[in-house]
Each structure stands twice: as C-alpha cells, then as structure tokens.
Amino acid sequence: QSICSLVSPQNEHQISLLPWCDRALNPIYLPRETTSMLNLDSDGGTNPSCLYTSPACLQALCTSELWFLLTDGLIEDRLVQDFALATADLQLHGIPCVVIVFGNTGAGPPANCNVSVGIACYAVAPDCLFLFHDLPTGKLSILQAKGRFKELLPKSRNQFVQPILSKYTTWAELPHIAYEDLLRIRIAPPKKIAPDQLALQDGLVVRVQDLYSGEADPETLGEVLRNEDNMKSLVIAEMARGTGKQLQSWLDSQQLPIPQLTRDRPDVDGKAQQT
Numbered sequence: 001q002s003i004c005s006l007v008s009p010q011n012e013h014q015i016s017l018l019p020w021c022d023r024a025l026n027p028i029y030l031p032r033e034t035t036s037m038l039n040l041d042s043d044g045g046t047n048p049s050c051l052y053t054s055p056a057c058l059q060a061l062c063t064s065e066l067w068f069l070l071t072d073g074l075i076e077d078r079l080v081q082d083f084a085l086a087t088a089d090l091q092l093h094g095i096p097c098v099v100i101v102f103g104n105t106g107a108g109p110p111a112n113c114n115v116s117v118g119i120a121c122y123a124v125a126p127d128c129l130f131l132f133h134d135l136p137t138g139k140l141s142i143l144q145a146k147g148r149f150k151e152l153l154p155k156s157r158n159q160f161v162q163p164i165l166s167k168y169t170t171w172a173e174l175p176h177i178a179y180e181d182l183l184r185i186r187i188a189p190p191k192k193i194a195p196d197q198l199a200l201q202d203g204l205v206v207r208v209q210d211l212y213s214g215e216a217d218p219e220t221l222g223e224v225l226r227n228e229d230n231m232k233s234l235v236i237a238e239m240a241r242g243t244g245k246q247l248q249s250w251l252d253s254q255q256l257p258i259p260q261l262t263r264d265r266p267d268v269d270g271k272a273q274q275t
Contacts, residue, residue, distance in 0.1 A: 001037070002179045003179060004030055004031070005179075006179060006180065006183060014029050014030065014031075014032075015029070016029060016064070017029075017030055017037055018051060018054075018057045018060060019040055020047075020048065020050055020051050020057075021043055021044030021045055021046065021047075021050075022044045022045035022050060023044060023047075023050050023053075024050045024051050024053060024054035026056070027056050027057060027060055028040075046071065046074065046075050046079075046117065047075065047079055048069070048071070048075070048079075048083045048117055049079065049082045049083045049086050052090060058090070061090075061092055061095070062090070064095060065095070065096070066095070066096045066097070066098070066187055067095060067096075067098075068097070068099075068100060069097060069098070069099045069117070069121055070102065071099075071100070071101060071102070071117040071118065072101065072102040074114045074117075075117055077116075080116050080119060080120055081240060081241060081242045083117075083120045083240075084120035084123070084124070084237070084240035084241045085241055087120060087121065088124065088195045088196075088241075089195050091192060091193060093193055093198075094125070094126065094192060094193040094199050095190040096125060096126075096127035096128065096147070096148070096188075097121045097122075097125040097127075097128050097129075098128070098129045098149075098182070099115075099117075099118030099121055099122055099128065099129070099130045099131065100132075100140075101114070101115055101117070101118060101130075101131070101132050101133070101143075102133045102135055103133075103135065104134065104136060105132075105134045105136075105137075105139075105141075106136065109167070109169060109170055109171065110132070110141075110143065110165055110169050110171060110174065111165065111167045111169065113132060113143070115130065115143065118130060119236060119240055120237075120240045122144065122146075123236035123237035123240055124198060124199070124233070124237050125147075125199075126146070126147045126191070126199040126200060126201065126233075127146070127148045127149055127187055127188070128144075128145070128146055128149060129145050129149035130144040130145065131143065131177075132174075134171075139176060140176060140177050140178060140179065141171060141175070141176055142163060142174060142175040142176070142177060143163060143165065143174070144162065144163065144165075146201065146229045146232075146233070147201065148185055148186065148187055148188065149185060150162075151185060152175070152177055152182075152184070152185065153175055162228075162229075193205060196209060198233065198237055200223075200227070200229070200230040200233055201227055201230055202223070204220070204224070204230070206224060208237075208238065211224065211234075212246060225254065234247070
C-alpha cells in the first residue's frame with residue numbers, strides 16, 4: 001500500500017502484485033483489484049523461484065522496469081542458488097530491484113537478520129536497494145545500496161557512505177529512509193544482459209568466465225578490482241550461484257607474489273620478540 005501510494009495518478013502502467021510462497025498465486029493488478037491485495041494472508045513456505053513457473057508472473061517481471069521483492073522468509077542455500085541461476089537464465093538480472101526484508105529489530109542486531117531470499121537479486125542487479133522494514137514501528141533501514149540507489153545514502157566528503165555490516169553494527173547506526181524518499185531516484189531503463197554476463201557499476205558489463213580465463217582486457221579487469229561495489233557484486237553473485245571456489249582461485253591468482261627474504265632481519269632492541 002505504501003509503495004502503491006507513491007505512483008502518480010497520471011501513470012498509465014498498471015502495477016502487478018505477484019503473491020508467492022512456495023508456489024506462485026494469481027497476479028493482482030492494481031489499482032482495480034485493491035480489495036484482493038487487502039485480503040492477502042501468509043501461507044505456505046518460501047521459494048522465490050516459484051515466480052518463474054507462472055507464465056503470468058514471468059510475463060509481468062520480463063516487462064517491468066523496476067520490481068520490488070518483499071519477503072520475511074529464510075531459505076536454504078540450494079534455493080538461493082536455484083533462484084540466482086534462474087534469474088540469470090531468464091535474463092532478469094539487469095532490471096533494477098528493491099529488496100525489502102520484513103522483521104523485528106527487537107529480535108537482535110542487523111547481523112542476525114536473514115537476507116537469504118534477497119541476496120541473489122542484490123548481487124546481480126546493477127541498481128539495487130536492500131531495505132529492512134521493522135514491523136512494530138514501520139521504520140525502514142538501509143542495509144545496502146548500489147547504482148542509482150546510492151543517492152539515498154548519507155554523504156561524507158562528496159562520497160556516499162555505504163553501511164558497514166558487522167556483528168557489532170546496531171540498528172541505530174544504519175541510515176533510515178521513508179518510502180517517499182524513493183521518489184528522488186531516477187532509474188535508467190533496464191539492460192538486457194546475457195545469462196553468462198554480470199552488470200556492474202558505471203555501465204560495465206562483463207562475462208565472468210572471461211575474467212577467469214584471462215580473456216578480459218586489462219582495463220576491464222582494473223575496473224572490476226578497483227571498485228568495491230563491483231567486487232561485492234562479483235563475490236556475492238558467484239557465491240549465490242555455487243561457484244565460489246572458482247572465484248577464490250581467480251582472486252588468489254590476482255595477488256602479487258610475496259617477495260622472498262634475501263637476508264636475515266635483525267630484531268632491533270628485541271622489540272619484535274617483545275611484541
């Protein structure tokens with residue numbers, strides 16, 4: 001309801017609401033079927049890949065220019081992998097996405113928040129926002145943002161500051177926004193990206209296998225390695241797809257060799273030993 005209220009009255013495109021659990025339900029088209037939206041209730045398990053088994057849901061996703069993934073569910077690693085692979089196979093990974101995880105901040109710090117459903121989407125969409133919606137208060141926290149959505153992050157020295165998520169991070173430290181803040185963001189049209197490609201920041205599109213095989217040109221390689229958001233996307237995407245070991249081998253090969261010691265180093269005043 002909060003998201004739909006942001007849509008301009010002049011907007012001629014209907015909103016497709018795609019209810020899902022461990023199966024896809026019939027789409028609800030808004031605003032004419034608002035009553036059906038208000039009658040939704042939770043049921044079943046959690047398997048986002050079921051959206052791709054419904055021709056109506058798949059059609060809605062393929063023709064969208066922005067989609068929201070709303071979830072409170074925990075899924076197994078194999079379902080994360082299935083969702084990641086299917087999203088790429090269907091060439092949906094170039095569409096901007098907002099992931100919203102619903103829960104209770106009173107249940108523990110952000111590190112305890114399960115984001116397994118949205119990981120696959122956040123990794124591969126070049127423009128993506130990851131939010132946590134606290135059900136008791138309605139407060140929205142930004143977990144991560146990339147692409148155009150980084151404009152919602154606080155700034156320091158003309159740089160957008162990404163939230164640092166660790167076991168010590170508290171909810172109060174995360175940036176907070178309202179749904180109305182989404183109106184500030186101007187999203188570029190989605191890109192059609194091949195299943196074996198990954199869309200990164202600043203319009204960069206790479207074939208991951210080209211990186212592994214050494215066929216990527218040095219300039220592209222540099223853009224991937226120098227940009228923290230690009231590295232995050234690559235790491236999360238490969239882990240979600242179950243190819244983390246291949247990524248680890250490639251990253252190891254990019255490290256500069258450690259220089260060999262050519263002589264003994266004296267321990268001046270025994271300080272090294274004392275330390």
